[in-house]
Amino acid sequence: MAAKIRLFVDQPLSPGQSVALSDAQAHYLFGVMRLAEGAPVTLFNGRDGAFSAEVARAHKRNGTLAVVERTAPMVPPPDLWLLFAPIKKARTDFIVEKAVEMGAARICPVQTDFTNSERIRQDRLQAHAVEAAEQCGATYVPEVAELAKLSALLDRWPEGRRLMFCDESLTGEPARLAAAKPGPWAILIGPEGGFSDPERARLHGLPFATPVSLGPRILRADTAAVAALTLWQTTLGDWR
Numbered sequence: 001m002a003a004k005i006r007l008f009v010d011q012p013l014s015p016g017q018s019v020a021l022s023d024a025q026a027h028y029l030f031g032v033m034r035l036a037e038g039a040p041v042t043l044f045n046g047r048d049g050a051f052s053a054e055v056a057r058a059h060k061r062n063g064t065l066a067v068v069e070r071t072a073p074m075v076p077p078p079d080l081w082l083l084f085a086p087i088k089k090a091r092t093d094f095i096v097e098k099a100v101e102m103g104a105a106r107i108c109p110v111q112t113d114f115t116n117s118e119r120i121r122q123d124r125l126q127a128h129a130v131e132a133a134e135q136c137g138a139t140y141v142p143e144v145a146e147l148a149k150l151s152a153l154l155d156r157w158p159e160g161r162r163l164m165f166c167d168e169s170l171t172g173e174p175a176r177l178a179a180a181k182p183g184p185w186a187i188l189i190g191p192e193g194g195f196s197d198p199e200r201a202r203l204h205g206l207p208f209a210t211p212v213s214l215g216p217r218i219l220r221a222d223t224a225a226v227a228a229l230t231l232w233q234t235t236l237g238d239w240r
């Protein structure tokens with residue numbers, strides 16, 4: 001049997017409820033996946049957990065699902081943010097998708113001195129995050145923030161959150177989070193051009209920042225994001 005389809009819906013969920021499908025969702029379920037009335041679907045909304053549901057009405061451009069029961073609680077990822085400088089469109093999409101799969105709680109595109117891209121489509125990136133959560137079995141969808149200046153984010157940095165600063169100038173040193181403690185964290189990945197000298201100097205002086213190497217080779221930003229998430233999850237996160 002094919003794996004059950006998982007669908008994100010942005011509304012409260014509880015047993016017995018009826019869920020009206022959007023045009024795009026109806027097209028996907030009935031046009032693309034060819035589901036008929038009675039077919040099972042898994043629903044989640046990022047808050048209430050996962051629910052089994054059945055197709056109650058199937059039309060080309062609309063339809064409804066009937067929620068049967070809650071099958072799993074909502075499991076949030078660890079309190080880990082991913083800050084990254086947006087790069088080319090396809091690679092930025094990749095970073096958002098992988099951040100969701102790897103278990104980031106919040107995704108923050110940041111503008112650095114050498115950021116290649118001046119703007120992002122937040123709505124498009126958020127839609128990618130939803131799709132990734134549907135694919136990977138998550139019951140939580142990280143929020144993709146609007147593009148913000150790194151310097152401004154550092155000015156009003158939240159109390160108690162640590163920053164794993166992935167610093168390409170440390171390439172070749174052992175990749176580890178020495179003496180790091182679990183708790184709220186953020187990972188920072190730079191753009192293709194890396195960090196400027198003033199940025200690096202500031203980051204090294206911040207009491208909440210831990211400069212980290214990602215091994216003996218210089219990674220592209222998208223690879224670096226996945227590597228950093230792996231290192232954090234294995235050392236401090238939910239891979240332990």
Ligand code: SAH
Pocket residue numbers: 166167168169170171172188189190191192193194195212213214215216217218219220221224
């Ligand atoms: N152009 C830069 C490299 C930028 S790589 C140079 O040649 O020096 C893009 C980002 O990935 C970096 O800013 C850093 O955050 C991360 N990164 C890549 N390789 C890394 C490594 N070996 N150690 C730590 N961070 C790394």
